Amino acid sequence: MDQRDAARAVSLATKVAGRGLMLKFGVAGAGIFFVLLLVFGLVAGGMSGSAAAAAQSCGDLGTPSAPLPGGGGSTPSGPLHDQELANAKVIDQAAQQGGLSGRATLIGLMTALQESSLIDLPNGDRDSIGLFQQRPSAGWGTVDQILHHPDFQAHSFFYGVGPQHDPHGLTQIVAWQTMSLGGAAQAVQGSAYPLLYAGQEAPARQIAQQAGINLDRPGTGDGNGHVPDSSGSPTPTNSTGGNCYSSTPPGQTGGPFHDGSSPWPDVVKNPRSTEQAIQWERDQAATGEATWHLRCLATVASAYGWGGAGYTNPPANSHSYATELYRNLIPASMHHDGDRNPPPGALMFWDTGSLAGHVAMYIGNGQVASSDILRPGYIDIVPATEIETKWGAKYIGWAPPYFPAAG
Known part of the structure; x- marks a missing residue:
């Protein structure tokens, strides 16, 4: 490691620590980390002249090494x-x-x-x-x-x-x-x-x-179907368990969502009105905290004033999953399969390739209030189509905000 790389290593190590190593390894890990910094510091401390300047001109995490003043040219090396x-x-x-x-x-x-x-x-x-x-x-x-x-x-x-x-x-x-x-x-x-x-x-x-990479190179294909060579290793799997979404690859999306008009059945009774529930979602998106990670069903139940959807945790009852609410607890007469014209306040459901699925509230103008879509744990307001384009989920349909087990 030359003087230039020693200085860059200090910068890189410091940034990596900021990305979570200190929390990951705890006090003992922090001690080891600072000993390493001390070692690098002693090496850098022995530098003089242009080498001292190197410590101030190193590339930050996310940038290539910066040219060094008086260091023999503007091209980074080492x-x-x-x-x-x-x-x-x-x-x-x-x-x-x-x-x-x-x-x-x-x-x-x-x-x-x-x-x-x-x-x-x-x-x-x-x-x-x-x-x-x-x-x-x-x-x-x-x-x-x-x-x-x-x-x-x-x-x-x-x-x-x-x-x-x-x-x-x-x-x-x-x-x-x-x-x-x-x-x-x-x-x-x-x-x-x-x-x-x-x-x-x-x-x-x-x-x-x-x-020597040509960034203007035209493509000769879209890469679809290209699978990495795992050198004989088993294909990794991604089990999402009871998560509200999975990282299933995107499929073809449908058209845009538009506001529909459909009154709720008389059996749909919630502590909050539709207007109040939508406002709750907007308030959460504006000032809420990161308390909704993998809790998509809880978000829509809370929006309508319930303490929760009222279902026990799996495996005792799989109806705590979002898609199971739609398929098994909400009556079929309330299902609007594939309908892309939900009324504001409706619950929209997606199949994510896992048992859990995803649910979000439609708030009108083609938008939903969804947990985790932009920031893990937060509720954000996005176009409803982003559940498809970002997560590759398949839209199932919408239903009125009916929580038969909530209380």
């Missing part, structure tokens, strides 16, 4: 930068293998820069690892499959994991070619900080130029 260039080439090769354009490579580079500074990190927030900070617990593969295998990581990012593409990759995102660059990255990653990817475009282009 072992860490060599890793960045090598990993950038791997990402580009994975895109080309599926016939994807240079735009896809750019999206991949932007994502990896934001997530890991294009370094194959062995850790991160919770169990996140690698260039794209992919989580084994979320179905992105085993630690052995992901770590030290940037080609597998890049293929997973572009094409999803396994024959079912679950979790989905970039090529399963509907219209990714015409989305904003940062929006396409977020559609794959589902980050709590979706706006940060866009800021990596300029650094990604810089890295691409240094690595």
